[in-house]
Amino acid sequence: MSSQATAPTPTGSVPTHRAAPSSQNLSPIDKKDHRWVVLAVIGIAQIMVVLDATIVNIALPSAQQDLGFGNDQRQWVVTAYSLAFGSLLLLGGRLADLFGRKNTLVIGLVGFAVASMLGGLADSFGLLVAARALQGVFGALLAPAALSLLTTTFTDMKERARAFGIFGAIAGSGAAIGLLLGGVLTEYASWRWCLFVNLVIAAVALVGTFLFVPRPAKTARPRIDYLGVVLITLGLVGIVYGFSNAETNGWDDALTYVYLAAGVVLVAAFVFAETRVDHPLMPLRVVLDRDRGGALLAMGLVAIGMFGIFLFLTYYLEQTLGYSSLKTGLAFLPMPLSIMFSSTILGTRLLPRVGPKVLILIGGLTAAIGLALLTRTQLDSGYAPVVLPGLIVIGLGMGLVFSSAFSTATSGVARQDAGVASAMVNTMQQIGGSIGTALLSTVFADVVRDQLVGTDGGKLAQANAALTGYHTAFWISSGVLVLVALAGGLVINRQKVRLAKLESASSNVTGSIPVAAH
Structure with a gap:
């Protein structure tokens, strides 16, 4: 970390005070400024979590055949992770504020690696599910x-825009890279390597963390809000499990509504409790800021839209066009490449100039157009003329959204709240993904069932019915991305970031991005 007391203060941003650690408390390597190396370490750690969302899905058929579990049990390999991860994120964020972000990162990396090893060595369905749940705990x-x-x-404004552009590219493209890596490992090694690969990634990240991530300056430790922990954990479990139950058993199952209702009531009770305690788990000031709230809303909606791309386009490529897992992963590659270009080149240059309001608006509309292009797919469509343009356009839009939303959702936050603010970003993505899973899967199943009414139920009829289901999912996802654009255009404040609000939050904030006044 730099030893300067203050960061450069561009016009319209908040002066950001940096504590200058005593030189005798730093190792020689800590005395140097390794911010960009720290970014690389953080990126490696983040990609391990993002990869896990899709790489295990590719391995599921092989794991099912090897361990001998049924189709009705398969969903638990995914649900066990999402339940633990989604429900514990806010606690994980506050623990990072409490025990230090470097310490928490190290514990998370070690625990995630151990859980991945247990999953790769699993000789039973129960052990695999337990390992996936443990991955979720340490991922949180x-x-x-x-x-x-x-x-x-x-x-610093310009450095922050560039850093979050790179981070956004990793977060946005990790799922697609997971499809590719999962296909390669499953086809040429074993499904177990889709879990073992995390040991390699975690080892690299751990070495980088110990060598380059500086020891943070000592700050006042927040207390743990135990009531808040119980309420929000159970509430998020109810919501995530409710949507998972809807995907498996349908919306006709009464338990779906019981879990969802209980989850919503508990989350509401959590919000009420946070206004009554001295040391809240999630200070409401973190989410009530208009700009930050708009960015968080955009992140949640993006997660819903992304589900339509990865799941149903994967089905289309493999089941309709007959692609292998490896070929499917390669087919997705243009999308992460365009996300990287848009996030790191376009987003980095434009964010400090026009602000997140404009970029999220344009990015959401662009990605929506890309998804609409995928509705041109037919039973015998060619990849280059039909699928490829849609993936490129989606990636260009997503890159702008990710780089802007990540930065805006975490800017201007008091340092003691940085962990919980970051957890809110991940929580919105997790809840959005759960909603997308349940909503689009249910709609797809209903459309296919309706399309098969009055047909002979043969292969051609099933293929046409599935194609109609894909198109419906793509249109819904496109509509959700239009809502992302509206979240950017209507919710995020059109004026510059309000300096008084940020200064009153804390004299030691994480920095802000000046938003161009209109």
Whole structure:
């Protein structure tokens, strides 16, 4: 970390005060400014979590055949992770603030690696599910710690835009890369390597963390809000499990509504409790800021839209066009490449100039157009003329959204709240993904069933019915991305970031991005 007392203060941003650690408390390598190396370490840690969302899905058929579990049990390999990860994120973010972000990152990396090893060695369905749940627990420590480290490391306006552009590219493209890596490992090695690969990634990230991530300056430790922990954990479990139950058993199952209702009531009770305690788990000031709230809303909606791309386009490529897992992963590659270009080149240059309001608006509309292009797919469509243009346009739009939303959702936050603010970003993505899974899967199943009414039920009829289901999912996802654009255009404030609000939050904030006045 730099030893300067203050970061450069561009016009319209908040002066960001950096504590200058005593030189005798730093190792020689800590005395140097390794911010960009720290970004690389954080990126490696983050990509391990993001990859896990899709790489295991590719391995599921092989794992099912090897361990001998049924189709009705298969969903638990995914649900066990999402339940633990989604429900514990806010606690993980606050623990990062409490025990130090570097310490929490190390614990998260070690725990995630151990859980991945257990999953790769699993000789039974029960052990695999337990390992996936354990991955979720440590992922809930790892993800907010990584993002909050990024938030507190980069405070200069231009550097922050570039750093979050790179981070957004990793977060946005990781799922597609997971499809590719999962296909390669499953086809040429074993499904177990889709879990073992995390040991390699975690080892690299751990070495980088010990060598380059500086020890943070000592700050006042927040107390744990135990009531808040119980309420929000159970509430998020109810919501995530409710949507998972809807995907498996349909919306006709009464338990779906019981879980969802209980989850909503508990979350509401959590919000009420946070206004009554002295040391809230999630200070409401973190989410009530208009700009930050708009960015968080955009992140949640993006997660819903992204589900339509990865799941149903994967089905289309493999089941309709007959692609192998490896070929499917390669087919997705143009999308992460265009996300990287848009996020790191376009987003980095435009964010400080026009602000997140414009970029999220344009990015959401662009990605929506890309998804609409995928509705041109037919039973015998060629990849280059039909699928490829849609993936490129989606990536260009997503890159703008990710780079802008990540940065805006974590800017101007008091340092003692950086962990929980980062956890909110991940929580919105997790809840959005759960909603997308249940909503689009249910709609797809209903459309296919309706399309098969009055047909002979043969292969051609099933293929046409599935194609109609894909198109419906793509149109819904496109509409959701239009809502992302509206979240940017209507919710995020059109004026410059209000300096008085940020200064009153804390004299030691994580930096802000000046938003161009209109």
